Amino acid sequence: MSTQRTIDVQGFINAHRLSAMQVITLLLCFFIVAVDGFDTAAIGFIAPAIRAEWGLTAAHLAPVFGAGLAGLMAGAFLFGPLADRFGRKTILMACVGFFGLACLASAYSTSLGMLVVLRFLTGLGLGGAMPNSVTLSSEYAPEKHRSVLVTTMFCGFTLGSALGGVVAAHIVASFGWRAVLVIGGVMPLVLLPVLAMTLPESVRYLVMKGRKPEQVRRTLQRIAPSEDLSASEFAIPEKALRGFPVKHLFDRNLRRGTLFLWLAFFMSLLVIYLLSSWLPTLISSTGMTLKKASLVTAMFQVGGTVGAIALGQLMDRFNPQRVLGVTYALAAVLTALIGSSTGSTPVLVLAVFGAGFCISGAQVGANALAAGFYPTATRATGVSWASGVGRIGSVLGSMTGGWMLALDWSLPMVFAVVGAPAVIAALSMLSMGRVERVQVVAAH
The missing domain is CATH 1.20.1250.20 (MFS general substrate transporter like domains)
Structure with a gap:
């Protein structure tokens, strides 16, 4: 007769070597922040071309930059609490899809006002994607290596920003500034089905909410395939909290x-x-x-x-x-x-x-x-x-x-x-x- 045992999921993660599933999770978060970095930086690289096409002054472009920054700020404030309520994966996918669609729509802007609104909406999704990538990466990292794994993952943002400059330099002259925004919008939308199929939800979040114990078991089994988890319950040394x-x-x-x-x-x-x-x-x-x-x-x-x-x-x-x-x-x-x-x-x-x-x-x-x-x-x-x-x-x-x-x-x-x-x-x-x-x- 098997004996029921209770497993602390963070202790379980800490006790085992980094698995392929955890590496894939970190890589997917790396790609999310890389696309985030590309879209955040893209507007700065294509601004001269927008200014030339529409006959704008530098002062006219200021609201475009300001709208993006305002969106980033609003997205960070909005999507963090939603991720604690509805799950890291759910909100991450929503943010990636949202900023992908908004960036793609930006490519078809017909006026400065339209571009300003769409850059704000793009920033809204970007502002939620980055901190939630940090959160999910942290919750799948063993504590003794957490900082270096999270900081390495976050370097995707810098590389994505640099890629935005390289792409803009080669694309704008031949295809125009709109092509850069098309690329910036298509990349996250292509990434979205990969996230849906591959990215795991945080097991810490699932256990805290008392949800999907079988999903928790399957996920932990991927971290340690040799472990017998068939007669196990899962816990974290924290309680769910009520309210905002x-x-x-x-x-x-x-x-x-x-x-x-x-x-x-x-x-x-x-x-x-x-x-x-x-x-x-x-x-x-x-x-x-x-x-x-x-x-x-x-x-x-x-x-x-x-x-x-x-x-x-x-x-x-x-x-x-x-x-x-x-x-x-x-x-x-x-x-x-x-x-x-x-x-x-x-x-x-x-x-x-x-x-x-x-x-x-x-x-x-x-x-x-x-x-x-x-x-x-x-x-x-x-x-x-x-x-x-x-x-x-x-x-x-x-x-x-x-x-x-x-x-x-x-x-x-x-x-x-x-x-x-x-x-x-x-x-x-x-x-x-x-x-x-x-x-x-x-x-x-």
Whole structure:
């Protein structure tokens, strides 16, 4: 007679080697954020062609960019709570399908107003897809490798953004800017049936909701085919929560961590978008050609990709808040160094690479940290709302560069000021780590 046993699903995942099913899940999430990155970046690459075809000024294009950013922010706020209620896979597929259709429709825009509306709708889907990819990846990753797996998955966004530039460079001249949006819309729609057939729902979510135990059993069997799970029940050491998930981000044990995460996300994305938007302009103001300034700026994205993977490994080995706190502090120093390095191209390249390594790499690490910080019932909401708050910082960062140029500050002054938010992000991460250590001590 078989004896019933209860299995903690996260403990089960932690106890076994990474399976083919988990690798496929991470790869699918990688492709989602890569397509996300392609669509997010595409509008910037095709903007000159849109401007030329419709006879627009630079000011006319501002609402197009603003609508996309507003959509990203709204999508993050909207789809996180929905994923905690209806499931990670369900909402991820809805977001991918939504932004695919909206991007495809954008290709057939007949006016600036129509394009602005469709870019907002595209951003809405994009804003929900990214944090939910982080959430699902985190819930299938063994805890000892969670940070590096999530940060590696997230690098798909950077690669997708770079692919958008390559595609635009080759497609616009021959087929026009609309073709780039067609590609950006078709890719997620092609990916959608693959997700439907292959992407698993989070077993942590299913167990917490008390749903589909046979599906949980089949999924865990794919992680460990040799295990006999026929007489098993499944559990997680957490309870389902009632009410709107956002209010639970401010429960007693989560309140301070939530505020520290939001502050770090806001400041980090402010710096990232400020540098991404204005670095070529600021560097070229020293007399460097715009082409050379753009190549130097590309090192910021390269540094961010390398930094994300390296910091993910460090976060798995050491205290993750301390790793991110120190990295953000270094980001402030390296960002300030950019302003005084324009006389030496090698030093400037290293400073830009280092700033990208630290600030962009730490931001990806902060996504992994958020996914590990929140319990299953509020994980998608926690990651998404931190991302949404960060998007507010990204909008402010995109505008701040213009304000500083208007003040006619020297470059050392500009980059010293740009580095200041990274100091605040560093203090936020270190304070979050200190609060968590105090709570652990108090619990014991």
